[in-house]
Amino acid sequence: MTAVEEVAPATSRRGPRSDGGAGKEQILEAATAQFGEHGYQATTIRKVAEAAGVDAKLVHYYFGTKENLFSTAIAETFRSRGFPNLLAERSTAGDGSPGTRYLLAVLTALEDPGMGPAFIGLVRGLGTHEESRRIFLRFVSEELIGRLAPQLGSDHPEVRVSLAGSQLLGLVIGRYVLKVPPLAGLSIGQVASTVGPTIDRYILGDLEWNSEPGGTP
């Protein structure tokens, strides 16, 4: 073992690297795999560090808490699959409407073993697990409302995104958590083609605001 080999790993294990965060990406990859395989609750910072081959302190240094690491892993998966752009692309490049293409992509992601099971686990805990609720609301406000709404350029973009989100959330819970019989048995394509026009209407269509007291939001 040379002097260089002795020193380099020790440096990278005790604090942030000077290579601009290559270790950060490695940790995030390991975290995504661990959360996907074991779910949020069973995954620990220590296990993620082991899988990434780094010291647990480095994981804490980059990501703080486990809650924050999970939020970042979900957001990263969401962005790396190009989800924020799918709904904003109004052209009918590819098959179907924007809503249909978005649902095809989201359902395909949820049914693959990557982050799908971890995300469904998160949704399962929404009503009773305060940490899950915080992670999910942060995802909705930062990634959906914050990143998606400004791209839409429609009237009331935040309301539109939250309506589309309500349909998506109910779909995920009905199909994957409760497994309601007819809904759970449809193919991804059938769900996307029947529910897609709902997403289109919320995101791009005319929403009829009634003019009752209180006005439009």
Added chain:
Amino acid sequence: MTAVEEVAPATSRRGPRSDGGAGKEQILEAATAQFGEHGYQATTIRKVAEAAGVDAKLVHYYFGTKENLFSTAIAETFRSRGFPNLLAERSTAGDGSPGTRYLLAVLTALEDPGMGPAFIGLVRGLGTHEESRRIFLRFVSEELIGRLAPQLGSDHPEVRVSLAGSQLLGLVIGRYVLKVPPLAGLSIGQVASTVGPTIDRYILGDLEWNSEPGGTP
């Protein structure tokens, strides 16, 4: 106090009445009030019996378990408000489309202190509380799919009801459990007028089934 007044309550407290179940209705009313005020978990058969002025054995005799009593109370509230018929009435008697009228009625019920809080509590526990999940699935399969679907007379009525149910479930969770900011702040009328057309389309509209392998369900 007359002799009749002395005897009648005693009889009704020791076992099923011979009057065809008037005590049954009284218990169900008390149960609805107790579940509404204290939620599912904090309500006991004993407390319901006390509120109804009957013996706990009579509650068990008529309704079996607490789970069954709650299911029955929800179903009864649902029917007494005429919900099953609201979606099936395709005429535009009253304001708005069937979906809009249905949502107005459902959201108004959820926001009144009757069974609203108990039902929202049930939805809150869906992902983690097995008893809540059973109660909810029974409600969906018996009251929604079983009672509503046959009235529709459309193609794929069960799929239509489960799609509408997914939108409704996501709306209830987003607005009342997670309280997602823009959605939670809309008025009942605004939610009904923007989401109503989605329910209309699922229940009455043309669903585009794609012809991929697996075919239509």
